[in-house]
């Protein structure tokens with residue numbers, strides 16, 4: 001067992017840190033306050049190879065693995081979770097095309113995405129179907145050589161900025177198994193009948209775009225089916241097996257960034273004639289933060305390592321996302337606590353980190369769903 005990163009991995013981590021530290025701090029607060037998507041930053045990150053990092057070279061990527069993407073996610077979220085979210089999610093959905101797409105679909109979507117010319121989204125959640133993915137009712141009816149899609153998706157990341165979406169639709173409602181009724185269909189944003197409406201006033205990650213998508217008789221050719229008809233539920237579970245690892249890495253980044261800010265404040269703030277860092281209760285908080293971060297990091301890296309070996313472990317991934325998410329939320333909260341009243345004010349980054357952290361326990365499977373996955377694998 002080797003816990004050391006390779007030279008390439010160290011270089012990628014360092015480059016991601018330098019990029020984030022150079023580009024994010026000046027614009028982070030403004031993008032949060034104005035709920036503005038950083039489109040130019042996505043292009044810059046793509047030019048430097050961060051967006052296409054884990055996609056094959058034949059489609060404009062760098063051919064690295066999920067672990068390398070974790071390193072970048074961690075470094076980006078460490079500096080600013082909102083901007084980090086926008087950049088890391090720019091390819092959200094592209095892994096579905098990589099895993100199940102035809103050569104034609106890969107050429108069409110992956111190349112512009114890795115180059116930063118296009119953005120992708122994944123549309124699963126509906127107003128009445130969140131954790132219960134099999135309850136999705138957006139339907140795709142066959143009409144000759146086309147599908148006609150009708151329905152509404154909500155809370156969709158990149159909803160108003162993406163060119164392509166993986167949309168999970170009901171295609172086989174008669175199948176006796178509720179897990180075999182859905183299919184994944186690629187929908188281009190310029191199809192007639194497609195409409196995206198931006199959702200404002202999120203608690204956190206406000207630089208990330210979130211929207212409601214409406215499909216009214218959207219016609220797409222049957223060639224836009226990704227993978228197999230009736231296998232959409234299982235394809236998405238495999239997809240989440242990968243993407244949840246990156247969400248875990250985002251949580252580690254947010255926790256690391258919050259802890260570093262807490263340490264800096266504890267060393268500089270004086271009360272009762274001594275720095276906060278001289279109080280043992282503050283020292284214990286820092287020690288607990290660092291320990292939780294390290295434990296979460298080890299789990300996330302192992303999950304990524306296994307996925308890179310072609311053996312993604314859904315139990316390990318669920319453990320990693322749940323634990324890292326809890327770490328992100330707890331550490332951000334303690335960082336606010338160490339800042340006292342200053343931590344509650346918008347001028348201090350930890351206030352934003354605290355708001356941003358919560359999303360990790362909600363999207364791409366809530367913490368309860370992650371625990372269900374872990375428990376099922378043990379009790380089966």
Ligand SMILES: Cc1cc2nc3c(=O)[nH]c(=O)nc-3n(C[C@H](O)[C@H](O)[C@H](O)COP(=O)(O)OP(=O)(O)OC[C@H]3O[C@@H](n4cnc5c(N)ncnc54)[C@H](O)[C@@H]3O)c2cc1C
Nearest residue numbers: 122123124125130131155156157362363364365366368369
């Ligand atoms: C900012 C943001 C971005 C998002 N991006 C996307 C996106 O790009 N694409 C997309 O499709 N979706 C996206 N989502 C949606 C997100 O994945 C869902 O909100 C999430 O899966 C939970 O679904 P829900 O909101 O319907 O909650 P519900 O499923 O209604 O759950 C509510 C609560 O009940 C709990 N619960 C539900 N079922 C069980 C159970 N069986 N046992 C125990 N507890 C249970 C949940 O854990 C949760 O705490 C995003 C959401 C947000 C807020």
